[in-house]
Amino acid sequence: MRGSTVRLVVAAAGAAAVVAGAMVRSAAQNPAPAPTFNRHVAPIVFANCVPCHRPGGVAPFSLLSYDEAQPHAEAIEVMVRERAMPPWYADPAFGEFKNARALTQAQIDTIVAWADAGAPEGDGRPPDPPRFEQTGWRMSRAPDLVLDLPFGEFQLPPQGEVPTFTVWMKLPLRDDRWVQAIEMRPSVRGAVHHSSISLAPDLPLGTRLGRAPVFTGGPVLDGVPVYDDGRPFRTATAEAFGMPIMFYVPGGGFMQFADGLAKRFGRDDWVTWGLHLISPGRPDTVRVQIGLWYARREPHHEVKTWTVNQTVLVDGKAIVPDANGRRAMPDIPAGASSWAVTGTLKVEEDITIHAMWPHMHYRGKDMRFVVTQPNGRQETILNVPHYNPHWQIMYELARPLGVRRGSTITAYGHYDNSAANPHNPDPGVPVRFGPQGTDEMFIPFLEVTVDDEDLRFERQQELLGIGRP
Ligand code: HEC
Structure with missing residues (x-):
């Protein structure tokens, strides 16, 4: 429903643009020959x-040949003109990103002119399309370890959403592992609305791993921590347990770090796996797998996921955590079009930022990350002016950014709970902060390394039998 509204709006804007384009062209004296697929469009x-957009890829159709692309020419034109495809939401004015996917204006103009001219194939042959390994994973080699849901498959209802739930599993590792790439992959595209994994040092206090309803009234499955009296443990958010590792939405679910950087998966760690599943509109079962690729060489730094919300201000007022670390965030009022939430993080050690990753839900409007140095100098390191909840993108800096101790990182977010927000499922209700898809979240993620925590130095100390100072 939501998706089709968006599409209609985009299509209408595109149709108007097509008419305008046609008028400009008929006025031109010597129109340049139209670009062709084989010569101009295929390389882009x-x-x-x-x-x-390839068989087995995350997108719904393949664009590997003229015959596959031509029927989508009009939609392609609209999507590239609107800069909705390829999906990328960073303001080009700030930061350079190594995973940037935006097209240049010249590339957009070429595709638009091609579609307007009736999407001609052209003479000759297109360049050879790139080859993809048929492992089904995005890395060219198969994963070193594949994690499956503790209960294997989940039976999806014939329609509707499954309430968010979290399952736990012990990592099947004999030693700690350095993980350089991670991918989460569901067997049914569209059945996983979102999913997150974190690593926790232990099960929740007083529980053991058991079988219980995964949510109140839900199916009884493996992977639920239960108390001695059989009561299942219920989490408010998966993020509250341990270190967040990955947040998946369709089209995302893949992260890979540069050589020398990796995430630590401890042999004693538990995976807490949060899932929000939705029916694909028919009864079906879904499997979800996580592929892990180990670093080929010992890394020199561990990548850590931090969040810029040590202190949180809502509409200018500080929200102080209670004794359990929970913050009573006020609801976003119905209709509010620019509800401000600001998070800050005081940097106590010299760190290097490798990537940023804004996480909000359907009312998310924008987010900006700013570094304020001890001398007061401020720099915007990422600005996402039009947040899209369907694309949780990790923005990887082209050059990792050193941030000195004493600096402050600030994340400025806004929420649009009005009818003007095309992603808003219900502008008529106030929205609370919480774990469900219909709740809101404010999580400005950072992927960082702590400069002093040099693993090469630590290994040397270990060899020499010297402990950490
Ligand atoms: C990172 C993955 C990714 C890349 C790169 C990408 N797409 Fe897509 N595309 C998707 C997915 C997934 C969808 C399904 C709709 C959605 O989730 O937004 C989609 C949908 C589309 C649609 C259909 C839109 C609609 O709803 O009618 C078009 C057209 C399209 N893409 C064109 C392109 C073109 C052209 C490019 C390159 C310039 C491109 N895409 C690059 C993932 C991608």
Whole structure:
């Protein structure tokens, strides 16, 4: 429902643009020959679209050949003109990103002119499309370890959403592992609305791993922590337990770090796996797998996921955590079009930021990350002016950014709970902060390394039998 509204709006804007384009062209004296697929469009599409638009890719159709692309020419034109495809939401004025996917204006103009001219194939042959390994994973080699849901498959209802739930599993590791790439992959595209994994040092206090309803009234499955009296443990948010590792939405679910950087998966760690599943509109079962690729060489730094919400201000007022660390965030009023939430993080050690990753739900409107140095100098390191809840993108800096101790990182977010927000499922209700898809979240994620925590130095100390100072 929501998706189709968006599409209608975009299509209408595109149709108007097509008419305007046609008028401009008929006025031109010597129109340049129209671009063709084989010569002009294929190189752009092969470089920018087919990593997702290919058989087995995350996108719903393939663009690997003229015959596959031509029927979508009009939609392609609209999506590239609106800069809705390839999905990328960073303001180009701030920061350079190594995973940037945006097309240049010249590339957009080429595709638009091609579609307006009736999407001609052209003479000759297109360049060879890139080859993709048929492992089904995005890395060219198969994962070193695959994690499955503790209960294997989940039976989806014939329609509707499954309430968010979290399951736990012990990592099947004999030693700690350095993980350089992670991918989460559901067997049914569209059945996983979102999912998150974190690593926790232990099960919740007083519980053991058991079988219980995964949510109140839900199916009885493995992977639920239960108390001695059989009561299942219920989490408010998966993020509250341990270190967040990955947040998946369709089209995302993949992260890979540069050589020398990796995440630590401890042999004693537990995976807490949060899932929000939705029916694909028919009864079906879904499997979800996580592929882990180990670093080939010992890394020099551990990548940690931090969040910029040590202190949180809502509409200018500080929200102080209670004894359990929970913050009573006020609801976003119905209709509020620019509800401000600001988070800050005081940096106590010299760190290096590798990536940023704004996380909000359907009312998310924008988010900006700013570093304030001890001398007061401020720099915007990421600005996402039009947040899209369907694309949880990790923005990876082209050059990792050193931040000195004493600096402050601030994340400025806004929420639009009005009818003007095309993603808003219900502008008529106030929205609380919480774990469900219909609740809101404010999580400005950072992927950082702590400069002093040099693993090479620590290994050397260990070899020499010297403990950490
Ligand atoms: C990162 C993966 C990814 C890349 C890169 C990508 N797409 Fe997509 N595309 C998707 C997914 C997933 C969808 C399904 C709709 C959605 O989730 O937004 C989609 C949908 C579309 C649609 C259908 C829109 C609609 O709803 O009618 C078009 C057209 C499209 N993409 C064109 C392109 C073109 C052209 C490029 C390259 C310039 C491109 N895409 C690059 C993932 C991608």
